[in-house]
Amino acid sequence: MSLLEVKDLYTQFNTDAGVVRAVDGVSFSxxxxxxxxxxxxxxxxxxxxAMSVIRLLDYPGKIAGGTVLYKGKDLTTASExxxxxxxxxxISVIFQEPMTSLNPVFKIKDQLNEAIILHRGLTKAEATQISFDMLKAVKIDNAYDVLDYYPHQLSGGMRQRVMIAMALACKPxxxxxxxxxxxxxxxxxxxxxxxxxxxxxxxxxxxxxxxxxxxxxxxxxxxxxxxxxxxxxxxxxxxxxxxxxxxxxxxxxxxxxxxxxxxxxxxxxxxxxxxxxxxxxxxxxxxxxxxxxxxxxxxxxxxxxxxxxxxx
Structure with missing residues (x-):
């Protein structure tokens, strides 16, 4: 069995101009x-x-049909x-715009730590160590300093490395x-x-x-x-x-x-x-x-x- 199997997926947006079938019977594994x-x-x-796979759809988007089987579980009917x-x-996401994907008012370590603490149940100190390790893994040499930076202090390439570190922190x-x-x-x-x-x-x-x-x-x-x-x-x-x-x-x-x-x-x-x-x-x-x-x-x-x- 494939890790992910998308079968006949339909996603539509009901607009004033009519129904937009943004995803129209897509299948892949x-x-x-x-x-x-x-x-x-x-x-x-x-x-x-891709956003339909994890049901991250902006209103008025909705899944109108099909299945998304992840490890045999249908995500289209899964609870919130x-x-x-x-x-x-x-399942993690790296979004396309590193300049705006990070929250400008929180330090890098706070944004990295959030998912680690939420999903892995670790202390803040333990999460910070993992965040440090992930920044090193994405080739940020001054990782210790970057943890205390705000997004505006980083270049576009550095921000995207942070986004990759954030997405992979829980080893998806x-x-x-x-x-x-x-x-x-x-x-x-x-x-x-x-x-x-x-x-x-x-x-x-x-x-x-x-x-x-x-x-x-x-x-x-x-x-x-x-x-x-x-x-x-x-x-x-x-x-x-x-x-x-x-x-x-x-x-x-x-x-x-x-x-x-x-x-x-x-x-x-x-x-x-x-x-x-x-x-x-x-x-x-x-x-x-x-x-x-x-x-x-x-x-x-x-x-x-x-x-x-x-x-x-």
Whole structure:
């Protein structure tokens, strides 16, 4: 059994403009020690999918169907008490904006200690020692001093290291990384990605890595799912996706990824501008050629699935 198994997940937002189906029948699984990437442009449903796993949805979002099985337990029907024990403990999140994710009025040690004390029942002194150890683990050399810093005293890269330390302090089984390097410069981004890969190996942590950047995902993920308009259109091992992309949207994403070794041309693709207008009849009509209706999943090669009718 997989550590996490998401089956036919539906998440919707009831708005004045209509019902927005932000997650529309998404399924995937995650094994221990593996990383799955979720890619797609802004508004494709990547983050809402991940937040639906632990039911961290802003109003008026709600899960409308499907199951999220974590160690065999369905999180969509779990009590709030059970979810509080899981969030930040067994499943943690690194949010995409390190500049605003930390509370500006609390010291770093207070923010790190909070989850450790809550979930592990330790004293403040014991929690502070673990916080110190975690800061060292994320390569913060002056960890003792940083414990007494406020967030504004740290650079963006340092803040993101603190966020990683906070997320991993309770040694979670699953880490949800939501665009964790978006606000960082290229050099710091590379350091953070290497750090996450190293910690994944050391702790055997599974990762759900969310990004619009295929280059970043290629460095992190074992497997990848491609999303558009709340749906998964392609799923495969990461190398297979680059070697043999099938769906038109996947090909558009890859062709827009800067490569210096080949000439590439972005396929014509018109993003959807009003998600409330997505209906069974409208879905994917922005693909002028080879467009998808309510297509079946086709396994085009071992482990490589695509939702298309162009193969039929």
């Amino acid at each position: 995650l094994d221990a020690g593996r990383t799955i990437g979720i890619v797609g442009e802004s508004g494709s449903g990547k983050s809402v999918t 008490a059970d979810l509080r024990n899981i969030r930040g403990n067994e 089984d699953i880490l949800i990384a939501d665009e964790p390097t978006t606000a960082l410069d290229v050099i710091i981004q590379a350091d953070i990605l290497k750090l996450m890969n190293d910690l994944k190996k050391d702790l055997n942590t599974s990762i759900i890595f969310i990004s619009h950047d295929l280059g970043v995902v290629s460095q992190m993920a074992d497997d990848v799912i491609v999303m558009i308009n709340g749906r998964v259109v392609e799923q495969s091992p990461i190398r297979t996706l680059f070697d043999n992309p099938i769906h038109p949207y996947t090909r558009s994403l890859i062709s827009s990824f800067l490569r210096t070794d080949i000439d590439t041309k972005v396929e014509d693709y018109k993003p959807l501008d009003d998600f409330a207008k997505v209906t069974e009849e409208y879905d994917f009509k922005n693909f002028v050629e080879n467009r998808m209706a309510d297509a079946d999943w086709v396994e085009v090669e071992p482990g490589h699935f695509v939702a298309v009718n162009l193969l039929k």
